[in-house]
Amino acid sequence: SAVISQKPSRDICQRGTSLTIQCQVDSQVTMMFWYRQQPGQSLTLIATANQGSEATYESGFVIDKFPISRPNLTFSTLTVSNLSPEDSSIYLCSAYNPVSTEAFFGQGTRLTVV
């Protein structure tokens, strides 16, 4: 089983600023994803982080607001830009293991925007 380290685990940010979340996997993985979980809601996919190329965003999410990097097969970052209180959510990264076909998740980053 892959282990994903995600940090920070939580942060409180001022509106208008940005937060970058890091996700480190302990083994090389083909696919990595970023999700948002708003209070009391299920997980919503933000984007697929593609190694060496631009991320693939889901409807309603744009690169200017959620820039993503994936420089190699074990690491990815998500930045949430120009923060507003509506961005207060839990953000989770996930990796896919093609051998077991399981998805693994980080512990999440709880963001509060004030």
Add this chain to the structure above:
Amino acid sequence: DAKTTQPTSMDCAEGRAANLPCNHSTISGNEYVYWYRQIHSQGPQYIIHGLKNNETNEMASLIITEDRKSSTLILPHATLRDTAVYYCIVRVGNSGYALNFGKGTSLLVTP
């Protein structure tokens, strides 16, 4: 991915079996049934998956009906630590695409 339907919430007494149902009447022949759970304030955790045969691991059992239109996740001896939201997800096994989470079932295990 096929759509799934789960009850919004369920209760279970500690030590008893928790049986969580899932309907997936539009499942395709190459789609697997996956179960994940999310304990409060943690990332989702894989539990089990299956195609058509019943499956069992150290965490749970998965019973899939013969027509594959529904399934049941069984936690044989529920503990308080099993209180979580349980998600039933249907997808092609090796597609590599992201999981599509529905609302899941909120299971409360009581003393």
